[in-house]
Structure formats: structure tokens, C-alpha cells
Amino acid sequence: MVRVRFAPSPTGYPHLGNIRTALFNWAFARHNNGVFILRIEDTDVARLVEGAADVILDSLRWLGLDWDEGPYFQSQRLELYHKAVDQLLKQELAYRCYCSPQRLESMRQEQMKRKQPPGYDRHCRNLTREQKAEMEASGIIPVVRFMSPLEGQTFFNDLLRGQIIFENSTLDDFVILKSDGYPTYHLANIVDDHEMAISHVLRADEWLSSAPRHVLLYQAMGWQPPLFAHLPMILGTDRSKLGKRHGATAINEYQEQGYLPEAMFNFLVLLGWALDDKTEILTRDEIVKHFSLERISKTAAVFNKDKLDWMNGVYLRGLGLEEFVQRAMPFLGRDLPVEISRPLDTGYISQFMPLVQERARTLAEVPQLSDFFFVEELEYDADLLLGKIDKAEAVKGLQASIARVDGLQDWTATSLETVFRPLAEELGLKTGVFFGLLRVAVTGRTAAPPLFQTMEVLGRERCIKRLKSAIDKLER
RNA sequence: GGCGCAUUCGUCUAGGGGUUUAGGACACCGCCCUCUCAAGGCGGAGAUCACGGGUUCGAAUCCCGUAUGCGCUACCA
Numbered sequence: 099m100v101r102v103r104f105a106p107s108p109t110g111y112p113h114l115g116n117i118r119t120a121l122f123n124w125a126f127a128r129h130n131n132g133v134f135i136l137r138i139e140d141t142d143v144a145r146l147v148e149g150a151a152d153v154i155l156d157s158l159r160w161l162g163l164d165w166d167e168g169p170y171f172q173s174q175r176l177e178l179y180h181k182a183v184d185q186l187l188k189q190e191l192a193y194r195c196y197c198s199p200q201r202l203e204s205m206r207q208e209q210m211k212r213k214q215p216p217g218y219d220r221h222c223r224n225l226t227r228e229q230k231a232e233m234e235a236s237g238i239i240p241v242v243r244f245m246s247p248l249e250g251q252t253f254f255n256d257l258l259r260g261q262i263i264f265e266n267s268t269l270d271d272f273v274i275l276k277s278d279g280y281p282t283y284h285l286a287n288i289v290d291d292h293e294m295a296i297s298h299v300l301r302a303d304e305w306l307s308s309a310p311r312h313v314l315l316y317q318a319m320g321w322q323p324p325l326f327a328h329l330p331m332i333l334g335t336d337r338s339k340l341g342k343r344h345g346a347t348a349i350n351e352y353q354e355q356g357y358l359p360e361a362m363f364n365f366l367v368l369l370g371w372a373l374d375d376k377t378e379i380l381t382r383d384e385i386v387k388h389f390s391l392e393r394i395s396k397t398a399a400v401f402n403k404d405k406l407d408w409m410n411g412v413y414l415r416g417l418g419l420e421e422f423v424q425r426a427m428p429f430l431g432r433d434l435p436v437e438i439s440r441p442l443d444t445g446y447i448s449q450f451m452p453l454v455q456e457r458a459r460t461l462a463e464v465p466q467l468s469d470f471f472f473v474e475e476l477e478y479d480a481d482l483l484l485g486k487i488d489k490a491e492a493v494k495g496l497q498a499s500i501a502r503v504d505g506l507q508d509w510t511a512t513s514l515e516t517v518f519r520p521l522a523e524e525l526g527l528k529t530g531v532f533f534g535l536l537r538v539a540v541t542g543r544t545a546a547p548p549l550f551q552t553m554e555v556l557g558r559e560r561c562i563k564r565l566k567s568a569i570d571k572l573e574r
Numbered sequence: 575g576g577c578g579c580a581u582u583c584g585u586c587u588a589g590g591g592g593u594u595u596a597g598g599a600c601a602c603c604g605c606c607c608u609c610u611c612a613a614g615g616c617g618g619a620g621a622u623c624a625c626g627g628g629u630u631c632g633a634a635u636c637c638c639g640u641a642u643g644c645g646c647u648a649c650c651a
Contacts, residue, residue, distance in 0.1 A: 107651045142650055199649070206648090215576040216647060241649050259579070268577050268647090276649040283651050307578055307646035328579080335585090337643070368586065368599090375588035376598045395587075398644065402585045405600040415613075457612045518609090533609035545611035 100132025101297045104158075104165070105287070107139040108150035111348035112157050114401055115302060115332040115340050118366045122329060123300050124163045125367065125389040135294055136168035139287070141280045157349045161359050162382065167294075172286050179281035182289050182319060183242050183274060191318045192274060194240035195222040196233040217270030218243065242275035244284075244315065252310040257298070257327035257391050264310040272311055284308065288315045291324055298325045300391075303398070304339070327391055330370045331398045340401070356429055356461030357406065361413040365406045369399045379412060411459040422455050423448050426464045433465035438472045446471075450555045453547035471555065476542035476564060480571040483538050486531050489572055495525050495535055496569050500562055509558045511550035518550070539568035 104120040106112055112120075127134035136158070138151050155169065172179075186192035195218075202218070209216045223245065225233070233240070246269045253263040274285035281289070291299060306328040316323040334344035341347070352362060360382070367385050368378065371394050380388075417425065423444060430442055454468045470476060483492050502517050522532040537549050540561055546552060553561050 105651095109651065139651065145650060195649090197649095202649085210575080213575045217576090243649095256579095262578075264577075270647085273649050278649075280649090282649075287651095302645095303579070304645050305651090309578095330580085331645075333644075339645075365586095370586090372587055372598095374598090378586095378599050397580055399587090400585060402600065405586065408600055411613090453612095459612095515609090522609090529609055531609090537610060543610090547611075549609055 099295075099297065100127055100130040101135065101295055102127050102132060102300060103135040103137050103168075103291070103294065103296055104163075105137040105139050105290075105301075106154050107142060107283075108147060108154065109142055109145040110147055111150055111153050111350060113340050113347035114349060114366065114369075116154075117157060117161065117163075117349045118332055118369055119300065119302055119329055120158060120163055121161070121363065121366050122371070122389075122394070124165075125385055126298065126300060126391065127166075128386040129389045132297070133166045134164075135170070135296070136165040137170045137290060137294070138168075138172065139283065140171055140173045141283065141286050143278060143280060153348075153350055157353075160349075160353055161363050170290070170294075172290065173280075175286075175290070176279065176281075178293060179275070179286055179289050180279075182285065183281070186244070186274070186318055187242065189318070190245070192242050192244050193223055193225075193271075194230070194233075195243045195271075195273070196225075196236075196238045196240045197221055198238075215268070218272070220271055223271060239277045241273045241277050243271040244274050244311070244318070246271050246311075246314060252313050254309060254313050254323065254326060256306070256309075257325055258394060258396055259306075259328065262306065262309065266310075269310060269314070274315075284311050284315060288312050288319070288321070288323075292316070292319070292321045296324045298327065300327045300329055303328045303331045327394070330395055332369055333398050333400050335400060337398075337400060354462075356463065357410050358413045358425070358461070361406070361410040364413070365409050369401065370395050378409070407459045414458055414461070415456060417455070419448060419451060419455070423451050426451070426454075426458075426461050429461045430465050430468075433462065434469060434472055437474075442472075446555075450547070450552070453551060453555075457547065470541045470543070470546070476567070478538065478542035480574070482542075482544060483535055483568055483572060485534050485538075485544075487527065487535065491525075491527070492535055493569055493572055495527065495532060496539060496565050496572075498525060499536060500565050503558070503565075504562065506558070509554060511548075511554045514550040514553050536565075540564050 102123045104123050106116055106120075124134050126132070136155075138154070140146060140151070151169075158165070183192065187194075201221075205219055206216050222243070247266045250266045251263055252266055252269070253261060256262050272284060273282050275281055309326060309328070313323055332340055334340050334347075336344075349362070353359070363382060364380055364385075367380070367389075371389070373380060373384075373388050373393070414422065427442070427444070430447070431440060434442070450468060450471050454464055457467055458464050487495075498521060499518070502521055503514070506513060506517060518533070518536070519529060522529045525532060533549050534544065537546055538544060540549070540553060540556065556564075
């Protein structure tokens with residue numbers, strides 16, 4: 099039975115890398131009809147970020163990474179860890195350490211200065227009974243350290259990278275229980291993974307170095323360790339570990355920026371995993387069907403926003419009109435100028451959304467792509483009207499247009515086109531130039547959806563008003 | 575500094591000894607379509623597969639070194 103877990107710590111908002119790890123775990127579980135467990139590793143009271151756990155849960159829900167068990171909170175399972183610590187203490191596989199943070203700090207400084215590998219000097223490892231009693235009496239609250247073997251090797255088989263071997267002499271006596279009574283990651287992690295019968299630990303590469311500690315702890319507890327696979331990391335553009343200085347990294351920011359969860363899902367799975375030599379767009383079902391550890395790459399991946407944008411556009415265009423409108427609505431409400439009265443008219447919006455849908459790469463672009471459909475007064479620089487023609491020609495063209503269109507029988511894209519094409523010729527203007535003039539007059543910009551379709555949606559009244567206002571602008 | 579992992583176009587990747595003149599995608603450039611933009615179609619440029627040694631009839635693919643990058647080296651996860 100495959101049982102995997104995603105075990106984030108609520109010390110910050112989940113970034114792309116965290117979520118990609120969650121995604122791989124989820125996909126692995128679903129592919130194997132296994133169980134996906136969510137566990138919040140909130141053992142660092144000092145760095146805990148208010149609300150982070152909720153953001154983590156929301157982000158997972160947003161991407162549809164549903165969990166079968168949990169969320170468990172380690173802060174509510176302290177007895178479990180204390181029990182393990184007691185066992186290790188009793189077996190003399192761990193010991194209390196009374197060293198002050200100051201002593202540890204100066205020890206490290208000294209080691210650095212001498213270019214020695216930093217690590218706990220095992221000062222408290224061999225305290226005499228009397229010394230221990232003395233320390234206890236002094237009122238110092240100790241930490242508990244694991245008694246690492248001084249020689250030999252610790253090894254395990256990483257599912258992705260093969261046999262990994264560490265010299266025990268390079269390991270120090272790491273802390274397993276802090277003085278505030280909370281366990282460290284290392285201890286809590288192995289206790290819970292054992293307790294929850296985790297079969298595979300799929301976690302980021304950054305944990306590889308501490309894996310031998312975990313193996314040692316499993317051995318000390320007399321437990322069978324799970325299988326390990328250390329996943330490649332996701333790096334920033336500068337190839338370093340993802341962090342705040344890389345701009346938007348928290349997954350919820352992408353939601354706010356108008357990325358579709360299904361696009362994000364697809365994009366993220368391809369950061370470190372590939373189906374074959376050409377498939378880029380995969381449905382969630384296809385991913386579940388084909389996902390396998392063997393096809394996970396071993397090298398860290400740089401996050402490429404351009405490709406995400408492209409992929410999001412693909413998904414956006416694949417949406418049905420109604421679906422697209424529904425998804426775009428919150429963004430229109432949020433970003434359209436405040437003067438535009440709400441609630442927005444869905445019927446009207448649905449008329450031009452097909453035009454916008456083809457052009458948007460994110461939902462957040464929808465408002466700026468379509469604001470001229472809403473706004474009463476267009477604001478633009480009159481010079482835009484004068485692309486390749488002079489003022490007189492422009493005014494003449496606009497006046498002729500108004501005259502021609504004022505009494506037009508039916509106001510549709512096709513009928514408008516049959517009016518304006520000949521008019522361009524009459525005016526001696528290339529269609530590109532003439533239509534460009536009209537486009538600016540009607541939309542206030544040089545790049546917009548097809549002119550006549552736009553005019554049809556805008557309606558006669560509004561179009562004529564805008565043509566007139568363009569003349570005003572020129573003559574002002 | 576020590577330990578560990580990694581190294582194929584700018585980026586994401588395919589490749590698991592001969593089928594490779596190293597394939598695809600994003601981005602980039604050009605052409606087509608076209609009222610602009612976008613989308614789409616076609617084409618192009620872009621990787622001496624980090625480097626150096628082996629093994630082999632034959633290596634991007636296996637082995638060993640070197641270099642570089644990243645990670646860890648906390649009473650953080």
C-alpha cells in the first residue's frame with residue numbers, strides 16, 4: 099500500500115517548489131491507488147507565520163490536490179515525540195545537553211576560524227553522573243541530542259539517485275528535542291512517518307544531506323525506514339533556492355495574477371517530470387495515469403515564467419465561453435475602474451469575451467484588454483489618430499464615417515465592413531491606415547480585437563459618439 | 575572549509591551503447607494569414623551533450639578524475 103505525505107511547515111507561504119513536491123506526492127498516491135496524507139509540521143514556534151497553514155490548505159485545494167488523511171498538526175502530537183525521546187534516552191542513544199546558545203555560537207565561530215567543519219563538539223555527551231546532577235540542579239533546561247555513531251557508515255538507497263553513503267564521522271550529535279519541549283524536524287519527522295505508516299518519502303533535494311540522520315534514528319528506534327526519493331528542487335532565475343527575493347513565488351500570488359489552477363498543475367508537473375519527448379499539455383487524469391518516479395529528472399529546474407504564460411493562454415483558450423466569463427468575472431470586478439457600476443452585466447460581457455479570450459494569457463489581463471467596452475469616455479493621446487495620415491485627412495475620414503454609418507440599417511460586423519471597405523477606397527486610404535484610425539477612435543488604442551466585431555458590440559450610439567469625440571480631440 | 579547531489583539548446587526537457595546530421599516545448603527571428611493585436615500555419619537560428627581520461631569495433635548514454643553549480647553544515651524546516 100502506497101502511503102505518502104506532504105509535510106509543509108507553516109513558517110511561510112507555500113512556494114512553487116513546495117507545491118510541486120505536494121503535486122508529485124499526490125500524483126504518486128493517485129497513480130498507485132494509495133493514500134495522500136497532509137501533515138503540518140508546526141514545531142518551530144518562533145518562526146510560525148500566522149495564517150500560513152490556511153494558505154497552504156487553500157493552495158492545495160485550489161490545485162485540486164485533495165488529501166485523504168489529515169491535516170495532522172505536529173504541535174498536537176507532542177506526547178508521541180516525548181515518548182520516543184524517553185526511549186532513546188533510556189537506551190542511551192540520546193543524551194541531555196546543557197550547553198548554552200552562547201557557548202555553541204562561540205564554538206562555531208572558533209571552528210570556522212580554524213576552517214574546521216562546524217558541528218557540536220559533544221561536550222555533554224560524556225558528562226559524569228555528578229556533572230549531570232549539577233547541571234540539573236542549576237535549573238538549565240537541556241535539549242536532547244542524538245548520539246551519532248562516531249565511526250562506520252550510514253547509507254540508504256534513494257529511489258532516484260541510487261545508493262547514498264555517508265561517513266558517520268561527518269555527522270554530529272544533532273538536537274532532537276528543543277528546550278521549549280518541541281521536537282526538531284528530524285525527530286518529529288521519523289516518528290510521524292513511522293506512526294502514519296508512510297511507505298515513500300518524496301521530498302525536496304535539500305533534505306538529502308540530513309537523510310542519514312533519519313536513517314540512524316529509524317535504526318535507533320528499531321523501526322523500518324520508508325523508501326526515500328529526493329526530488330529535484332525548483333530554482334529561481336539566478337539558479338538559487340527559491341525565496342522572497344525571486345518575486346512572486348508563493349502559489350497564491352499566481353492565483354491572484356490570473357493563472358488557472360489546471361494550467362499551473364500542468365506546468366508544475368513538467369518541472370521535473372516528463373511523459374515523453376513531446377507531450378506538453380496533459381490533463382489531470384493523464385498525469386495520474388502515467389505518473390511514475392522513474393520519469394522524474396534528477397536535476398534542479400529553473401522556473402520559466404514565459405512558458406507558464408504560454409501554457410495558461412492555451413488553457414484559457416480551451417475554456418468554454420461561459421466558463422471563461424465566470425472565471426474572468428472576479429478579475430473584472432477587481433480591476434476595472436471604480437466608476438464603472440457594479441454588478442457587471444454578464445450578458446453584455448459575454449458578447450465580447452470571445453474576442454478577449456483569444457488574446458489573454460492570464461485572467462488578470464482581461465480587464466485591461468476590455469476596459470474600452472465599459473468606459474464611457476475614452477482617454478488617449480490624439481496623436482494616436484495620426485498614424486500615417488495628417489489631421490485634415492483624419493478629420494475628413496471620421497466625418498465621412500459618421501455620415502455613412504448614421505443611418506445604417508443593421509449594425510453588424512458584416513454590414514459595417516461592407517460600408518467601410520469601399521469608403522477607404524473612396525478616401526484614397528489603405529484599409530490598414532483607415533481602419534487603424536477608426537480603431538483608435540473607437541477603442542482608444544492601436545492594438546485591439548477586430549474592428550467591426552468590436553463596433554458591433556459597442557453599438558451604434560457609442561461608436562458615433564466616439565467618432566465625434568475623436569474629431570473633437572483632433573480639432574482641439 | 576567539510577559532506578552530499580547534479581551537469582543535453584537562454585529555459586523546461588526527450589534520450590538509458592549503434593535507429594541521432596541529438597528530438598520536442600517556451601522565448602527569439604523570418605514568411606504566410608490579416609484592418610491592428612492575438613491565435614494559427616510554415617520555416618530559421620540556437621546544444622562540439624561541462625572538461626579530461628578511460629572501457630568498447632562503437633559513448634550524450636558505462637567507469638574514473640577535474641571543474642562548475644546547487645544543497646546541507648541551527649535549540650529552522
